[in-house]
Amino acid sequence: xxxxxxxxxxxxxxxxxxxxxxxxxxxxxxxxxxxxxxxxxxxxxxxxxxxxxxxxxxxxxxxxxxxxxxxxxxxxxxxxxxxxxxxxxxxxxxxxxxxxxxxxxxxxxxxxxxxxxxxxxxxxxxxxxxxxxxxxxxxxxxxxxxxxxxxxxxxxxxxxxxxxxxxxxxxxxxxxxxxxxxxxxxxxxxxxxxxxxxxxxxxxxxxxxxxxxxxxxxxxxxxxxxxxxxxxxxxxxxxxxxxxxxxxxxxxx
Amino acid sequence: xxxxxxxxxxxxxxxxxxxxxxxxxxxxxxxxxxxxxxxxxxxxxxxxxxxxxxxxxxxxxxxxxxxxxxxxxxxxxxxxxxxxxxxxxxxxxxxxxxxxxxxxxxxxxxxxxxxxxxxxxxxxxxxxxxxxxxxxxxxxxxxxxxxxxxxxxxxxxxxxxxxxxxxxxxxxxxxxxxxxxxxxxxxxxxxxxxxxxxxxxxxxxxxxxxxxxxxxxxxxxxxxxxxxxxxxxxxxxxxxxxxxxxxxxxxxxxxxxxxxxxxxxxxxxxxxxxxxxxxxxxxxxxxxxxxxxxxxxxxxxxxxxxxxxxxxxxxxxxxxxxxxxxxxxxxxxxxxxxxxxxxxxxxxxxxxxxxxxxxxxxxxxxxxxxxxxxxxxxxxxxxxxxxxxxxxxxxxxxx
Amino acid sequence: xxxxxxxxxxxxxxxxxxxxxxxxxxxxxxxxxxxxxxxxxxxxxxxxxxxxxxxxxxxxxxxxxxxxxxxxxxxxxxxxxxxxxxxxxxxxxxxxxxxxxxxxxxxxxxxxxxxxxxxxxxxxxxxxxxxxxxxxxxxxxxxxxxxxxxxxxxxxxxxxxxxxxxxxxxxxxxxxxxxxxxxxxxxxxxxxxxxxxxxxxxxxxxxxxxxxxxxxxxxxxxxxxxxxxxxxxxxxxxxxxxxxxxxxxxxxxxxxxxxxxxxxxxxxxxxxxxxxxxxxxxxxxxxxxxxxxxxxxxxxxxxxxxxxxxxxxxxxxxxxxxxxxxxxxx
Numbered sequence: 016x017x018x019x020x021x022x023x024x025x026x027x028x029x030x031x032x033x034x035x036x037x038x039x040x041x042x043x044x045x046x047x048x049x050x051x052x053x054x055x056x057x058x059x060x061x062x063x064x065x066x067x068x069x070x071x072x073x074x075x076x077x078x079x080x081x082x083x084x085x086x087x088x089x090x091x092x093x094x095x096x097x098x099x100x101x102x103x104x105x106x107x108x109x110x111x112x113x114x115x116x117x118x119x120x121x122x123x124x125x126x127x128x129x130x131x132x133x134x135x136x137x138x139x140x141x142x143x144x145x146x147x148x149x150x151x152x153x154x155x156x157x158x159x160x161x162x163x164x165x166x167x168x169x170x171x172x173x174x175x176x177x178x179x180x181x182x183x184x185x186x187x188x189x190x191x192x193x194x195x196x197x198x199x200x201x202x203x204x205x206x207x208x209x210x211x212x213x214x215x216x217x218x219x220x221x222x223x224x225x226x227x228x229x230x231x232x233x234x235x236x237x238x239x240x241x242x243x244x245x246x247x248x249x250x251x252x253x254x255x256x257x258x259x260x261x262x263x264x265x266x267x268x
Numbered sequence: 269x270x271x272x273x274x275x276x277x278x279x280x281x282x283x284x285x286x287x288x289x290x291x292x293x294x295x296x297x298x299x300x301x302x303x304x305x306x307x308x309x310x311x312x313x314x315x316x317x318x319x320x321x322x323x324x325x326x327x328x329x330x331x332x333x334x335x336x337x338x339x340x341x342x343x344x345x346x347x348x349x350x351x352x353x354x355x356x357x358x359x360x361x362x363x364x365x366x367x368x369x370x371x372x373x374x375x376x377x378x379x380x381x382x383x384x385x386x387x388x389x390x391x392x393x394x395x396x397x398x399x400x401x402x403x404x405x406x407x408x409x410x411x412x413x414x415x416x417x418x419x420x421x422x423x424x425x426x427x428x429x430x431x432x433x434x435x436x437x438x439x440x441x442x443x444x445x446x447x448x449x450x451x452x453x454x455x456x457x458x459x460x461x462x463x464x465x466x467x468x469x470x471x472x473x474x475x476x477x478x479x480x481x482x483x484x485x486x487x488x489x490x491x492x493x494x495x496x497x498x499x500x501x502x503x504x505x506x507x508x509x510x511x512x513x514x515x516x517x518x519x520x521x522x523x524x525x526x527x528x529x530x531x532x533x534x535x536x537x538x539x540x541x542x543x544x545x546x547x548x549x550x551x552x553x554x555x556x557x558x559x560x561x562x563x564x565x566x567x568x569x570x571x572x573x574x575x576x577x578x579x580x581x582x583x584x585x586x587x588x589x590x591x592x593x594x595x596x597x598x599x600x601x602x603x604x605x606x607x608x609x610x611x612x613x614x615x616x617x618x619x620x621x622x623x624x625x626x627x628x629x630x631x632x633x634x635x636x637x638x639x640x641x642x643x644x645x646x647x648x649x650x651x652x653x654x655x656x657x658x659x660x661x662x663x664x665x666x667x
Numbered sequence: 668x669x670x671x672x673x674x675x676x677x678x679x680x681x682x683x684x685x686x687x688x689x690x691x692x693x694x695x696x697x698x699x700x701x702x703x704x705x706x707x708x709x710x711x712x713x714x715x716x717x718x719x720x721x722x723x724x725x726x727x728x729x730x731x732x733x734x735x736x737x738x739x740x741x742x743x744x745x746x747x748x749x750x751x752x753x754x755x756x757x758x759x760x761x762x763x764x765x766x767x768x769x770x771x772x773x774x775x776x777x778x779x780x781x782x783x784x785x786x787x788x789x790x791x792x793x794x795x796x797x798x799x800x801x802x803x804x805x806x807x808x809x810x811x812x813x814x815x816x817x818x819x820x821x822x823x824x825x826x827x828x829x830x831x832x833x834x835x836x837x838x839x840x841x842x843x844x845x846x847x848x849x850x851x852x853x854x855x856x857x858x859x860x861x862x863x864x865x866x867x868x869x870x871x872x873x874x875x876x877x878x879x880x881x882x883x884x885x886x887x888x889x890x891x892x893x894x895x896x897x898x899x900x901x902x903x904x905x906x907x908x909x910x911x912x913x914x915x916x917x918x919x920x921x922x923x924x925x926x927x928x929x930x931x932x933x934x935x936x937x938x939x940x941x942x943x944x945x946x947x948x949x950x951x952x953x954x955x956x957x958x959x960x961x962x963x964x965x966x967x968x969x970x971x972x973x974x975x976x977x978x979x980x981x982x983x984x985x986x987x988x989x990x991x992x993x994x995x996x997x
Contacts, residue, residue, distance in 0.1 A: 076567050095683045096676035104569040115564035119582050128578060129568035181568060273783075283782045290784055490690040494697070504932075504975040506939035508950060509967065516963040520711040521704045601800035608802070608942060615803060631810040639799050639807065646798035 026090060027051045028185055028216045029075060033084035036070060036240075044070050045081065046240040052185075057217045059227040059248075062237035063263060068220045071237065072187050075218070076107040089184055105133060108178030112190040114170045116162040122149070122173050123158045126180045134181070141180070148176040152206050168199025172206055179210075186210065188219040222267060228252060236260050313630040314637055315389035317621050324457015324612055330449060333441045334460070335397060342405040344434050348427050350412025352659060365413050374409075377402055435471055439464075453531040457612035459641075461531070465613065466600045469538035473599075474592075476539065477546025478585075482576070484551050495547070502544035507602055510537050511609050534606055542599050549595055553588025554580065586660045593653035597646045614638060712964070723960050724749075730955050732947045734863050745956055752952030753973060759869055759948065760935050760977070766874035767934060768927075771881025776911075778886045789882065796879035802940055804876055809868035809944040816864070819854045835862040865946040869938070877934045884926035888919035920992040928985035932978050939974070949973055 029052040036045040044067050052058050060068045073079040075088055077100045086093040088103045117125050126145040130136050149155040152172040154165075162170055171191060178186060188207065192200040204226050211217055211230045221227070227234050227248055234251040236243045236259070244251065244260045252268075255261045278284040314321070323334055353370065366374070381402035385395040442464065444450030456464060483495035502510070514537035519527035527533070557580050565575035585592070607616030618634045621627055627634075678684050712718050724746040732739045736758065737751040777789040796804070814832060816823065822831030829836040829849040836849035839859030849858035862870075892915050900910030941948035950970065957966040 078563055078567060094676075095681050097680040097682050097685070098676060100682065101569065101571070104567060107567070109564070109567040111560055111564060113558070113560050115558070115560040117561065117564070117579055117583075119586065129565075129570060132574050132578070133569040177568070277783055279781050286782055287784050290788065488686050488690050490694055494693075501975075504978045505971055506936040506950070506974055508939045508942075509970050509974065512950075512954065512957075512970075513967050516957065517708075517967060520708050520963070523707055597798070604800040604802040605940075608940070615800075615806075619806075631806075632815075635803060635807045635811055639803055642800055642803065643795070643798045647794070650798070 027087075028054050028056070028089055029218070030087040031071075031074075031084070032086075034071070034074060034081050034086060035083035036067075036074070036079065036081040044240050045074075047084070048237070048240070048242055050235065050242070052216060052218060054184075054216055055214045056232045057211045057219065057230050058233050058235060059231040060218065060220045060235045060237055061222065061227070061263070061267075062243075063266075065239075066237040067240040068237045069189050072189060072218055072220055075185075075187060076104050076109055078109075105181065106184045107187060108181060108183035108185070109187045109189065110171070110174050110178055110191050112193050114162075114167070114174045114194070116170055116174055116177070118162050121159055121161055122154075122165070125162070125173060126177045129177075129181050145176070145180055148179050149173075151179075151209075152176045153202070166199060167195045168202045171195065171199075171203045175203075175206055175210075185216045185218070188217065188221065190220050190222070192221065192223060224252065224268065236263060238263065309633050310630060311387075311633055313621065313627045313633055317617075317627075318388045318390065320621060321458045321614065321617055323460040324617060325455050326457070326460065327451060327455065330451055333448065337438050337441045338401055339404055340434060340437065342401045343408045344430055346405040346408030346410075347412045347430065350409045350414075351427060352656065353409075353413050365410070370409075374406055377406065432471055435467055438467075453529045456531070458617045459614055461606075461611065462600075462603045462613045465531070465535050465538060465603050465606065466596075468535045469542050469599055470596050472539045473542035473546055476543035478550050478581070480543060480547035481550035481554055484547060485554055499544045499547050502541055503548075507541055508605055508608055510541055511605060513537070515609050530609075531611060534609065534611060538599065538602065541602075542595060545595050545598070546592060549588045549591035550584060552591065553584035553586075556587045557583045586657075589657050589660065590653060593649060593656075597649050600646060600649070601642065614641075708964075715961075717961055717963075719964060720962075721965060723962055723965075728956065729959060732952065734866065734947060745960070748952050748956065749949065749969060752947060752949035755946065756935075756938050756941070756948040756950075756977075759866060759873070759941065759946070760938050762870055763873045763877065763934050763938065764931060766870065767877035767881055767930070770874055770878030771930075772885055774878060774882035775885025776889065778882075779889060793879045793882050796876055801872065801876050801937055802943055805869065805872040805940055805943050808872045808875075809865065812871075813864035813868045819856075820851065822856065829856055829858065831856055832864065834864050835867055836860070837862075863946070865941075865944045869941050869944045869946045869948075872944070873934055873937060877930055877937070880933070881927065881930050884923055884930060885919070887926065888921075888923035889915060891922045892918045917992070924985060924989045924992050928982060928989075931981050931985065935977050935981060936974060 029050065031048060031050045034045050034048045035043070037043055048067075048071055050058070050071075060072065062068045070079055074081050074086060074093075077093060089106050091099050091103050091106075093099065093103060116122075117128070120128065123142070123145055126148065127138060127141045130141045130144075131138055146155060146158060149158055152175055154169055154172055154176075157165060157169060157173070162173065165173065175186075175191075191207070192203050195203065200223070204223060207217070207219070207226070208230050219226075219231075231248050233245060234248050235245045236251070236257075238259050244255065244257045246256070250256075251260070252264065255264055277287045323331065326334065349370075353365075353367070381398050385398045390398075440446055440448065442451065442456065442460070443453070480495050480499060483491040484499065486492050486495075511534055514533045515530060518533050518536075528536075561579055561583065562575055565579040566572070570578070603613050604615040606613040607619060610616070612620060615638065618638055622629075622631055622634060678688060709718075725744045727742050728745045728748045729741050730748070731741050732748060732751050732755075734755070735751040736754050737747070739748055739751045774789045774792055777785050780786055780789075816830060816832040818832040822829050824830075827838045827848050833856060836856050836858035837860035838846065838848035841847050841859050847859060849856055851857075896914055896918065897910065900914045905914070938948055939950040942951040942954065953966050953970050957963055960966075
């Protein structure tokens with residue numbers, strides 16, 4: 016069940032083949048997952064809780080290890096080589112469900128910390144870029160505040176800007192709006208929509224059906240550590256092929 | 269009687285009885301104590317031995333070095349006070365230069381400087397030196413408060429550098445070297461020895477404690493079990509036993525004849541002892557930092573040392589601050605155990621003073637003075653810690 | 668895992684290898700340091716003729732122990748002396764637990780009293796005690812209070828109880844079931860139950876000191892109970908004492924018991940300061956033994972083992988208690 020690649024010519028951004036993961040207590044979290052993400056694609060992964068979708072995307076930037084299979088990100092193979100892992104982490108940004116902003120640093124310092132330390136850039140030039148990014152996500156006036164003073168929606172937008180400040184090629188989103196009050200979900204989804212329109216490669220784990228319909232190039236359903244179905248949004252939501260997909264959709268729609 | 273007072277003290281008949289009993293009891297005890305302190309007590313024992321209590325048998329002709337150190341300490345204390353007060357908080361513009369608490373503290377210091385040296389019967393020259401030290405402290409405090417904001421971002425780094433540096437300078441001034449006459453450790457005594465031991469142990473046990481805490485939480489079995497064994501072994505043993513071990517066994521553990529001085533053996537034992545307790549305090553701080561913080565830092569590309577240093581530890585140490593300072597206060601109090609292994613710290617000096625037939629039986633005066641001295645130091649440290657904690661964890665940080 | 672870029676990483680960049688290498692190097696350093704220290708130890712000990720041996724324990728101690736439940740004099744072996752010291756330690760620690768818990772509970776609950784004066788006094792007591800070193804408090808109790816008590820006929824005499832410089836005298840059963848009280852014989856007080864001033868000072872100091880810390884634990888435990896519980900209890904018509912007993916305290920105990928564990932262990936360890944009061948506890952006997960035999964290693968091993976054992980027993984008991992008071996959650 017392969018989907019049509021968006022851009023057939025360039026090499027894939029993420030190439031995952033037969034990924035399997037066991038937790039130390041023996042639980043088989045990922046049972047042979049395949050996924051290919053092309054440059055500029057927006058892939059939405061959905062599924063019931065415990066399906067392994069968060070675990071799966073966390074293998075892309077080595078936050079989770081896997082025992083079998085292969086993952087290649089932007090042409091770099093994920094293995095035990097720490098240099099490769101560092102290289103991959105520089106190119107892959109992640110936005111977390113709990114935002115994970117650094118509470119002891121100001122918003123601006125949150126953004127500039129990594130580029131200065133990791134890409135060894137000068138604080139001055141990073142500051143300009145950071146301010147531009149804060150403008151882009153719509154919270155430039157909060158630049159000198161601390162995360163504790165911001166609302167959930169604002170914090171998540173800062174988190175997105177923080178990831179963007181490292182100029183990643185791919186952005187991973189792990190249930191970015193699940194911790195937000197309903198009225199703040201929209202402002203975050205709008206930012207994400209803007210990023211997709213600008214051509215960012217994105218893999219998003221979410222329950223937001225509206226976002227998937229409008230922005231995703233492909234929707235992937237995972238359950239019990241496996242990919243159940245992969246299709247374009249129209250086909251997935253309107254004509255699901257698998258019983259498991261129908262079951263899942265009936266619960267969320 | 270104002271209504272609020274009545275509600276507090278006499279709400280029910282039982283309350284009223286309890287209040288009356290307590291007040292009469294306290295008044296009786298208080299007046300007895302005051303009467304004794306002003307009439308029967310013989311404070312000469314303190315006055316005659318004030319130098320001994322302060323610096324032990326430090327050679328008189330070298331004591332100018334201690335005065336120099338005192339001046340440096342006063343300056344450093346004033347600097348810390350001013351810088352901390354002047355630190356602009358993100359949600360509050362710079363506060364007034366001399367807020368109410370600071371004015372209170374400053375006036376207390378001035379009063380103390382005016383009364384204490386005179387009460388101790390010190391000569392006028394020495395009294396004026398104490399006035400000078402106090403004046404220096406307040407002057408630097410004023411300067412730091414006024415101009416400290418110019419330091420900007422580097423301000424929080426200044427303090428952690430000033431004190432260790434001061435310690436090194438202090439050790440040279442006290443012990444000798446670099447052209448200064450050497451004064452052996454067995455000539456240090458009294459408050460000097462207590463402070464040297466406490467500061468040595470505090471400065472060295474801090475990094476050791478952090479390392480142990482990190483090791484305790486490490487996923488590498490050897491590091492984790494090693495830390496656990498060390499921490500639990502130390503915490504299970506009474507300090508006096510470990511000091512005893514240090515005095516008697518350390519000599520055997522090193523190639524014949526290389527055993528360090530008794531004073532340094534005790535200082536190292538205090539360090540190792542304190543590090544284990546510090547490790548526990550820092551560990552709970554580390555545990556309170558959500559896992560997502562480390563994950564976010566790593567996913568941004570920071571290496572583990574970078575993530576620990578810039579993201580995890582700053583948060584963990586802020587959380588662990590009260591427990592850490594509490595451990596430092598305990599350490600200061602634990603130095604009194606040195607008197608049990610024959611060292612002449614403050615308590616040891618006191619006991620040797622009372623062995624003098626001239627001052628036999630004056631234990632009440634001496635012990636009370638020591639108690640007041642310790643209480644003031646520890647309470648001041650506790651207050652400072654609470655103030656520091658409030659500064660570092662303002663509500664705006666969302667905690 | 669297929670590696671598209673070929674070369675396997677150098678060992679210091681290999682994620683799987685690195686932890687083992689770090690541990691191996693740390694382990695190596697530890698082994699070397701320990702070997703060095705032990706080597707010196709053996710060499711120095713044999714040079715001094717003090718290689719590890721336990722036979723000295725059976726030799727007659729050359730010191731007396733004045734106050735002991737276990738009869739002991741200079742002709743008896745060292746191990747018996749150490750045992751007597753241990754019994755003394757346990758005696759003061761056991762009574763200390765009772766006393767400190769009573770004091771701590773009283774003062775801790777006093778922080779919630781309706782009477783403003785009582786609340787403040789409780790606060791002052793805790794803040795006062797916490798900031799003065801324990802050793803200083805102990806010598807204060809011994810030299811300034813207990814040894815300053817009057818003696819002989821001038822001693823403080825209450826019905827059945829006599830408090831004098833030579834100790835606290837209480838009535839009890841003499842040999843054969845005869846109940847008798849304290850009597851003055853040739854200017855010296857005698858009684859079936861006698862506590863020396865050394866014991867009294869140590870016990871008082873430990874109780875007052877640890878009591879302050881236990882008060883904080885109790886206060887924290889009660890404060891941790893949500894205010895709504897008080898309100899619910901009052902609205903159900905329960906008076907202050909019943910609501911305390913049935914609603915608040917059981918919940919407060921969840922937080923208090925672990926804290927008590929720490930304080931009890933602390934009290935047990937602090938009892939080793941008995942030497943400052945002249946009370947012959949385990950540490951004091953051990954110190955004397957070492958001074959006489961020079962057997963530093965053996966004595967210290969015995970000391971550490973004994974205190975560690977005491978700590979373990981306390982922790983075990985408190986853990987059992989902890990399991991009892993933990994509320995079963997879903």
